[in-house]
Amino acid sequence: MAPSRLRELAEAHDTHFILALFVDLRGKPCAKLVPVEAVDQLAEEGVGFAGYAVGAMGQEPRDPDLMAIPDPDSFTPIPFVREGLALVHCDPHVEGEPWGYAPRVILKSMLQRAADAGFEPYVGAEVEYFLLRRTDEGALVTADASDTADQPCYDARGVTRMYGHLTAISAAMNELGWANYANDHEDGNGQFEQNFEYADALTTADRVVTLRYLITMLAEQRDMIATFMPKPFADRTGSGLHLHLSLRSAGHPVFPGEEDDPRGLGLSRTAYGFVAGVLEHACGLQALLAPTVNSYKRTGAVSTTSGASWAPRTATYGGNDRTHYVRVPDDQRVELRGGDGSANPYLAVAAALGAGLDGIKRSLDPGEPGGSRDTATPLPLTLLHAIDALEADPEIAGVLDAVRPGVSDYFAALKRTEFFEWHGAVSPWETDRYLRAF
The missing domain is CATH 3.10.20.70 (Glutamine synthetase, N-terminal domain)
Incomplete structure (x- = not known):
């Protein structure tokens, strides 16, 4: 043999x-x-x-x-x-x-649907995480005790103090051929991001899972805890999983416009249809992009120690502006900024593609970029609201059900249980507020 x-x-x-x-x-x-x-x-x-x-x-x-x-x-x-x-x-x-409940199987089904429509999806992912330790008393603290600045983002000293960990991850990515091109201190104390080149959608989703595993295991070798929890600290910026999405047809990019774009972003009608689909399905999408109770502590944050949450609160789009749900940094791709570190990359990518392809199929128009946030669709306030939106959106629910009917109902039931388990727990906030209030 x-x-x-x-x-x-x-x-x-x-x-x-x-x-x-x-x-x-x-x-x-x-x-x-x-x-x-x-x-x-x-x-x-x-x-x-x-x-x-x-x-x-x-x-x-x-x-x-x-x-x-x-x-x-x-x-x-x-x-x-x-x-x-x-x-x-x-x-x-x-x-x-x-097995239709398997996330990788679900994504492969969506990729076949994209292929049937004549498209090859490509995805880049920004992986953010915190490096922490536990004190002898069990409290979670920043692994680097000197990382205390109010605005630590891009601090050269913070990156240097974590040189051993960051360079080990970088070297691993480059040895694997992923082309790591940047490693930085993010906006929260103890928060980092490590980037690799985009690839086809399945490869990128696989690499996000692999990278989380590598970061976790190599952090443990240095007696640190790496967490992708969206919001481990109330006063710090949360961790996102921003997805950079593009389509090709017969090997050629389809997002760049073939003629002058009056909206100034250089996009094709196909790209605008994709963006419009993502915006129309944004609330249902959030159930898969931000799938935990903790996720909504990130998207609901008004401010942080650094001064910004970097998490969208409404379904808007615009140019090179990181306050929008969909950012258009150039004419090659769009960046979906609603996802966080708890997102399952297979499901997040599958749902985003499902939303975008629906927009293309229906020739949707997203309107003018930079629309008013006062009139834009607000994103779900809690996981419970997001699950309600998922169940009300047959297109996004259909992504989960593509291989086996009933997966979306199963997922919704899991997440409702998660929400009510959290809701049933008594927190220190409640005892501080109510113990002697009446």
Whole structure:
């Protein structure tokens, strides 16, 4: 029997173990550690999981195994985590069929829909996170004790003090061929961002999952906690997951305008249709771009220590202006700024593409750029509002249901439960406010 392509890749990179990995609907990374001696079995049959034990994957204890089938194109050697270790992203199947609750399967379905419409989606992602430590008393504090400035963004000293961590991540990305091009201190104390070049939509979503894993594991090697929680501190800027979206057709960009654009952004009608679709579906989109209770502490922030929240509150668009929901930095792409660090990249990208393609199909017009925020559609105030909007939006719900009907209802029920679990917990704010108030 000829060796599998996965075996060839493993041998070429001196791999001893492979993490066969996928994420559930909440974005939890799940994996089994497979020795290279079993790599051909992994390639041919996949590796089995009890789906109910995985988490949010639409299964009960009685259901048959999830079989994680590896995608050799996603093979990623990660010796900087452990010598001889590699990772491969997988598509969960049940009884031989792609499992419709699997986020990567959902995104691949949307990419097929885009291809059927004649488009090839490309995506860039900005990954923001905090580096923290726990005190002996259990409190979360900034890992760099000297990082205390009111406006720490781009501070050269803050970047330098975290040189070891940041350069380790940068070197890993470059070794993998991702083309890391910048690493910076973001707007909150202890907050950083590390960027890599855009790629096709599936590759970028895979890389976001991989990068979160790498950042987490390499931070732990330095006794730090890396968190992608949207708003770990009430008075600091939250962490976003901004998505830069573009389309090609037959290899050619379709967003640049073919003639002078009277709106001044240089976009084509196709691009304006895409933007209009994103704006029209923005409220339902937020359920997938900002899918946690904590997300709405970020988008609801009025101000922070630094003076700005950098999180949109209404569904507007404009040029090179970071206060809009959709920013148009140039004629090649649009930046969707509603997402945060808790977003599942597969679902976020799939939903954004679904919204944009709907706008193109219906020839929607977003109106003039820089519209008044007083009349623009406000984004959901809480996770509960976002889930209501998702259920009222058949286009965005249909993205989740594309492979298997009922996924959107399942997701909505998960998130409603999450909201009411939070709502049922008694917080220090409540005891401080009400204990002696009456």
